[in-house]
Amino acid sequence: MKRLKVAALLLGFTIILMGxxxxxxxxxxxxxxxxxxxxxETESETESETEIGLxxxxxxxxxxxRSYLTGKLIDESIARQRPIAVxxxxxxxxxxxxxxxxADIVYEAPVEGSMxxxxxxxxxxxxxxxxxxxxxxxxYYVYYAREFxxxxxxxxxxxxALSLLADDxxxxxxxxxxxxxxxxxxxxxxxxxxNAYASAEGIAAGIETMGYRTDYIEDYTGHYNFADDNALxxxxxxxxxxxxxxxxxxxxxxxxxxxxxxxxxxxxxxEQIDELTxxxxxxxNIIFQYSQWxxxxxxxxxxxxxxxxxxGKYITGGVAIDITWNKESEYGVTRYYNSAGEExxxxxxxxxxxxxxxxxxxxxxxxxx
Numbered sequence: 001m002k003r004l005k006v007a008a009l010l011l012g013f014t015i016i017l018m019g020x021x022x023x024x025x026x027x028x029x030x031x032x033x034x035x036x037x038x039x040x041e042t043e044s045e046t047e048s049e050t051e052i053g054l055x056x057x058x059x060x061x062x063x064x065x066r067s068y069l070t071g072k073l074i075d076e077s078i079a080r081q082r083p084i085a086v087x088x089x090x091x092x093x094x095x096x097x098x099x100x101x102x103a104d105i106v107y108e109a110p111v112e113g114s115m116x117x118x119x120x121x122x123x124x125x126x127x128x129x130x131x132x133x134x135x136x137x138x139x140y141y142v143y144y145a146r147e148f149x150x151x152x153x154x155x156x157x158x159x160x161a162l163s164l165l166a167d168d169x170x171x172x173x174x175x176x177x178x179x180x181x182x183x184x185x186x187x188x189x190x191x192x193x194x195n196a197y198a199s200a201e202g203i204a205a206g207i208e209t210m211g212y213r214t215d216y217i218e219d220y221t222g223h224y225n226f227a228d229d230n231a232l233x234x235x236x237x238x239x240x241x242x243x244x245x246x247x248x249x250x251x252x253x254x255x256x257x258x259x260x261x262x263x264x265x266x267x268x269x270x271e272q273i274d275e276l277t278x279x280x281x282x283x284x285n286i287i288f289q290y291s292q293w294x295x296x297x298x299x300x301x302x303x304x305x306x307x308x309x310x311x312g313k314y315i316t317g318g319v320a321i322d323i324t325w326n327k328e329s330e331y332g333v334t335r336y337y338n339s340a341g342e343e344x345x346x347x348x349x350x351x352x353x354x355x356x357x358x359x360x361x362x363x364x365x366x367x368x369x
Contacts, residue, residue: 067123087119087155089117089132089135090117096273098275099128110302116252126200142170155180156175183202234319241258241367282350284316286351289334291304291356310325323337
């Protein structure tokens, strides 16, 4: 009887131990399952985040780099190809210009007779069949074009530019040289000399024939500082929603549109449009660059100082501030500084540069529209 009691006790104790062990194993397995589930979820989230990050980077930046001309992300094949700088006719009989809307930067400067001539700097022009009309070179435009490492297009030149054009370091395509018929053609809708145009196909053939390099020079780092993506340069200065540079023949002005943050261009009493798009020209940034000058001769040819520096205005977002400009070398890049001596930052987008004779600054109007 005693043995039976002992056996019963041992059996009960064994059952209890087995039950405890079973519960311990179950709990351990449950912990393992939980850890595995957590690990799987964590790994899945990490992989998902990685995939999303890679996808976003691929969508936004693959094959894209910053444009030296606008600061925007564009296709690398375009952004790193040397731009062209084209002399554009701007007399009333030659407007509207064709293809000018594709220019990322436009320089406007006076020539003889108080007229202005334009120089458009293009990086994306490969689909254009008509650019112009193209007119002749002035010496100061050579300096402006060199600041962008651009291939310079012009149909002839003033005698004072000949030595600059002859520099082996400067690449240009003149309509009066042997390469002219390759690059340029004339239309019948206007009389000469206002009917000479270039095409992308002709420009490419001219560059190849002349053996000019098609990529930026190795140490080129750009001309302007631009704001970051989704950042907006907001100036503290004078209201500038109506801007007139004071040229007396074409009498141009710009009007600021708050909704688009763009300055729309007018001249000759009406909207300035592109012949190919029939749309008004518009720009994010305007720079007034006041320059010393002298007459070359009694014929009115101007020698505008592109080197010594001076003052001016930077205009964007409906506001204008005072700036200064200077260059470190004859063919260096013009840098612009605010009143604190800091190099200015431009909003991303297109820029119009007005070269203004320092004796004509009083003709400028910067007001509220």
